[in-house]
Amino acid sequence: MKVRKLMMSAALMAVLPLAAQKESQVRLFPDQAKQSIPKEIYGQFAEHLGTCIYGGLWVGENSTIPNTDGYRNDVLQALKDLKIPVLRWPGGCFADEYHWMDGIGPKENRPRMVNNNWGGTVEDNSFGTHEFLNLCELLECEPYVSMNVGSGTVQETAQWVEYMTAEDGPMAKLRKQNGREKPWRVKYIGVGNESWGCGGNMRPEYYADLYRRYQTYCRNYDGNRLFKIASGSGEYDLHWTETMMKQARNQMDGLSLHYYTVAGWSGSKGSATDFTPEDYYWTMGKCLDIENCIKEHSAVMDKYDPKKRVALMVDEWGTWWDEEPGTIRGHLYQQNTMRDAFVAALSLNVFHKYTDRIKMANIAQIANVLQSMILTKDDKMVLTPSYYVFQMYNVHQDATYLPIEVQCENKQVRARMGQDGEQRTLPMLGATASKAQDGAVHISLSNVDLENSNEVTVDLSGLGMKSIAGRILTCKAITDKNTFEQPDVVKPADFKGAKLKNGKLTVKMPPMSIVALELR
């Protein structure tokens, strides 16, 4: 009887994975540190889409929701805490149908338009250039304005730049009449968005010429220096990158890249909250594949620009799931779980590594759309697990990147959603590190393993670190999320599982955890 029981439990153990403690080693190479992590890697994106702007950021001055000049106070404070370096606006696809002159002047005179890309919602243009640029000033972040190449004129584009940045002249006069005396400072402009798709369905050969033409008339006024960004590839369209680099590299400062962690562009993209462990591991693999995508585009750019003058701007990235049941189709409202938090952490780790070429990244999007930082419903606000990753990671902004090597267990996971054949190797530990200007070393670790804890050792000898502080973001189930009823299910807490002895750091990470450590 005893023997049978033993045999049965042995058989069970063979099929059921047992929780165990894994071990990983991390090595830092401070002597090889040469690049800094531009703070713009932590950029955000706000499009006129669903309730991102209206309801999410902006409620208008007459709203009963507490606001400052129309911006909701709760969101404003949460975004200030996040230290946003740059905010991209007004799209996205919306940008190529947006006519900026409809969004200036007295609100009651502003014409309405149909937001054809996003659910056919009627846009009243009450949030326009002034509202956006003033918001950037409140948040102390750089504005990144996307120009309309798809359906706008060259004159419209030229005048918009003049309106925003010139001290004097006809457009400056109009701006002053609308209540803004001094020009704003606008550094980043995008000349078209997804010009291969919603931005005009163009071929790169055609768009490259159009880009050259439109950007010519975007002038530098009165000390304002524009950083011009051309519309780039979606995922792996290397021909687009090659053509743009061949035909227009001398006219651009940056070329964009869009990469979404999405199961495919047709049919269901999968639920944001109801998913299996296999779906989760697939997501981690798809998210990490951005590294390969970046390498391939960089290799093409290197051919034409070996000195890396032209930046690669990942100005849209993040998860894209099915819209939440019961929400308006086309508004791309999705919940956000601990799975999304891992996508945020692992993607930021990759961006840190390639800052020789990548100078900006903008997660899509800031509120109520796709992988949001913030969800709002009437006067309620919830911070998502992704928000907390950005908060825990913002110490890396403008710090010196410390090259890093990770030795950990790997898992073979499905390479394509729903297909068993193809596999890819997924490391169970994600890691990144940087040194701040004040000498503090920040190490961020992700144990993506759903079952196993991980004891991570980091050799810090020679760095002279004496003290350690840490925060942890973890959960009971990977599907855990914050809701309006329960807003604090996934929230960072103090972390006491790290010990420093004789230059060796030991970190005991529970399964499904993200740990941010500060060493001094």
Ligand code: AHR
């Ligand atoms: O972020 C949502 C949409 O995704 C953007 O409008 C578009 O550029 C991309 O396809």
